[in-house]
Amino acid sequence: MELWAWFTDPAHWSGPNGIPVRTWEQVLMSTLAMGIALGVALPVAVLLGHLRRGVLLATNLSNVGRAVPTLGVLIILASVPSIGVGDTAAVLALALFAIPPLMTNTVAGMTSVDPDVLDAGRAMGMTAGQRLLRVELPLAAPLILAGIRTAAVQVVATASLAALVGGGGLGRYVVDGFALQDGTLILAGAILTALLAITTEGLFALLERVATPRALLARQAHLAPIADVLT
Amino acid sequence: MPRPGIGAPADAANPWISWDYVTSHLDDLAAAGREHVLLTVSAVLLALLVAFPLAMLVRRYRVLMGPALGIAGVMYTIPSLALISLLWPVFGLSPLTVVLALAVYALLVVLRNTVVGLDGVDPTVVDAARGMGMDRRGILWRVEVPLALPAILAGIRIATVSTVGLVTIGALVGYGGFGSLILSGFQQNFWHAQIFTATAACVLLAVLFEVGLHWLQRRSEPWGRERAR
Numbered sequence A: 001m002e003l004w005a006w007f008t009d010p011a012h013w014s015g016p017n018g019i020p021v022r023t024w025e026q027v028l029m030s031t032l033a034m035g036i037a038l039g040v041a042l043p044v045a046v047l048l049g050h051l052r053r054g055v056l057l058a059t060n061l062s063n064v065g066r067a068v069p070t071l072g073v074l075i076i077l078a079s080v081p082s083i084g085v086g087d088t089a090a091v092l093a094l095a096l097f098a099i100p101p102l103m104t105n106t107v108a109g110m111t112s113v114d115p116d117v118l119d120a121g122r123a124m125g126m127t128a129g130q131r132l133l134r135v136e137l138p139l140a141a142p143l144i145l146a147g148i149r150t151a152a153v154q155v156v157a158t159a160s161l162a163a164l165v166g167g168g169g170l171g172r173y174v175v176d177g178f179a180l181q182d183g184t185l186i187l188a189g190a191i192l193t194a195l196l197a198i199t200t201e202g203l204f205a206l207l208e209r210v211a212t213p214r215a216l217l218a219r220q221a222h223l224a225p226i227a228d229v230l231t
Numbered sequence B: 001m002p003r004p005g006i007g008a009p010a011d012a013a014n015p016w017i018s019w020d021y022v023t024s025h026l027d028d029l030a031a032a033g034r035e036h037v038l039l040t041v042s043a044v045l046l047a048l049l050v051a052f053p054l055a056m057l058v059r060r061y062r063v064l065m066g067p068a069l070g071i072a073g074v075m076y077t078i079p080s081l082a083l084i085s086l087l088w089p090v091f092g093l094s095p096l097t098v099v100l101a102l103a104v105y106a107l108l109v110v111l112r113n114t115v116v117g118l119d120g121v122d123p124t125v126v127d128a129a130r131g132m133g134m135d136r137r138g139i140l141w142r143v144e145v146p147l148a149l150p151a152i153l154a155g156i157r158i159a160t161v162s163t164v165g166l167v168t169i170g171a172l173v174g175y176g177g178f179g180s181l182i183l184s185g186f187q188q189n190f191w192h193a194q195i196f197t198a199t200a201a202c203v204l205l206a207v208l209f210e211v212g213l214h215w216l217q218r219r220s221e222p223w224g225r226e227r228a229r
Helices: A002-008 A019-050 A055-067 A070-079 A087-111 A115-123 A128-165 A171-180 A183-211 A214-220 B019-024 B026-060 B062-077 B080-091 B095-119 B123-131 B136-173 B178-187 B192-219 B222-228
Strands: none
Touching: A002 A183, A019 A055, A019 A087, A019 A128, A019 A171, A019 A183, A055 A087, A055 B136, A055 B192, A070 A087, A070 A128, A070 B136, A070 B178, A070 B192, A087 A128, A115 A128, A128 A171, A128 A183, A128 B080, A128 B178, A171 A183, A171 B080, A171 B136, A183 B062, A183 B080, B019 B026, B019 B192, B026 B062, B026 B095, B026 B136, B026 B178, B026 B192, B062 B095, B080 B095, B080 B136, B095 B136, B123 B136, B136 B178, B136 B192, B178 B192
């Protein structure tokens, strides 16, 4: 009931500590981090996948990504004097941890393209660029997008840790709630963070369906692959 | 927010890597390590305890497959910070809060790999077993589970290594193993040596689990070892 009162209090819907601003901060941090990670990971992974290399590298990268604690990296970055506490450290840490799922899925997607299909493209007189843009990438799209979804959900979820190093975002409510021993604030923050992550998952799942070539949709009827299964 | 130092050295002498820190804080590190291992193992065991019966259930009643994996998937999406906070009113500042939250994440990985592994068993092998007169239970335990073991162990390995990293978030409720050292190092005026040592120790622990469980996984596929030779 206190929770209901908290959510319906207009004071919590405006100002620099209001829900809209905190949500926006979290979305902004996540978008920046995803932008950096995509810019670094996609070109490298597409090239490696196109050359049919990098499977081992991608696997190792995701193993390393799993083993290194996000909290540790975040706090190390925030403790480097030139970066300092706040959102910058969080964006960098989030970007670093988004790279492995992007790399793994993109390389897997590119290498999963049947070489016979590429040969058929060559026989039709397609140039190397056409084969990449019109055969390989569309066929790899489902897995690449699954990687983007995994990374985006992970980034949005982890962005709540920014509050631990003096940054903004929805994690602010949780961290402040623990500091003030305010249970309502903690729960409100937890609910908002969870809702944002679930919304992100939903949006990207939708995007995945829209961007998947129609011919591939039927084949994908069962579960979309998680980067983690059986690696 | 970082507050000015208790026990933290002056800024000029604040190295990231300090052997001195390690030798003078062996007790703290050992205590944190014990807690870290205990939290990790309890969470993974709890996940196994739930995932196996659930996997059997889902395989017997296929209609449950979608909902079970779906619900596990949604729970997997919930940020660890949020999940720990949601459990906190019920279980308070206790290790149970951390263990339950982490078990939720391990559950999805183990459940998926177990179902995928069991489904991947060649149906002709199952037919052969049935032809030999094995009953359902015999087929499950003496044919399907051994053949699916590598996939199941891969799930356990991935879940365990991920859990080692996630335990650090438990620092929020005071039970985070090395995470508690990382966070308190940060709050004690950016005590670089403590932050770095605890992070490195956490990675080392994850690598140990990875190597050990990977070895176990290789041992579980005798056909794989034959090929390797």
